[in-house]
């Protein structure tokens with residue numbers, strides 16, 4: 001029988017150095033982001049993971065809600081990176097999601113800049129990075145990852161993009177403990193690669209479905225239209241406008257809409 005009981009899952013054999021050495025599981029939480037942030041402020045060890053069986057007030061980017069019923073994966077990872085590595089966390093997390101989905105299900109997924117993960121153009125995972133920065137120093141960073149695992153995407157009312165789930169794609173449930181194990185192992189591998197100056201940016205850039213497409217990007221009050229031309233090492237998007245000028249949009253709080261393809 002497929003083992004999908006998160007409350008009974010053990011994450012003792014991850015073989016990681018720090019991510020997932022401490023895992024705090026809660027059957028239900030308002031949001032793993034809030035719990036992780038308060039644990040980080042109390043000095044939780046780097047790599048502490050907060051997992052919720054379901055979230056009652058899941059947070060998405062741009063102050064949106066993230067619907068997080070039972071059957072999904074909802075977790076947050078606490079890190080204490082140097083300032084230089086903050087932009088790379090989006091890349092690490094997106095690649096870890098794509099890699100773990102591929103390893104556990106065989107499904108191929110793509111990254112929509114800056115950090116939505118799609119299967120066949122439909123959103124299967126969302127990533128939220130929050131950090132506490134004081135005087136140019138990072139107090140903590142929290143990587144929040146939500147994956148529509150074993151749930152019907154049709155039940156996710158109110159989502160901004162067309163959604164899918166792993167079980168919808170596969171026609172059967174996946175093992176969420178196995179998916180989480182792969183996700184944590186991949187996150188640590190990529191984070192260490194990032195800190196060692198390895199090819200994280202290049203992998204992330206090559207996994208983006210956004211480049212070459214005509215897009216509309218909303219960032220604060222500004223709306224940019226143009227062709228998504230490239231991404232910079234700090235994660236920002238370079239967008240070529242119709243008049244030939246180049247706009248550089250930081251990967252912070254933005255929404256991106258394809259106008260073509």
Ligand code: BTN
Nearest residue numbers: 031058059060061075126144146
């Ligand atoms: C987005 O696509 O807008 C980001 C969604 C991030 C959702 C995850 S689920 C785990 C963590 N806890 C939250 O409340 N949000 C993130």
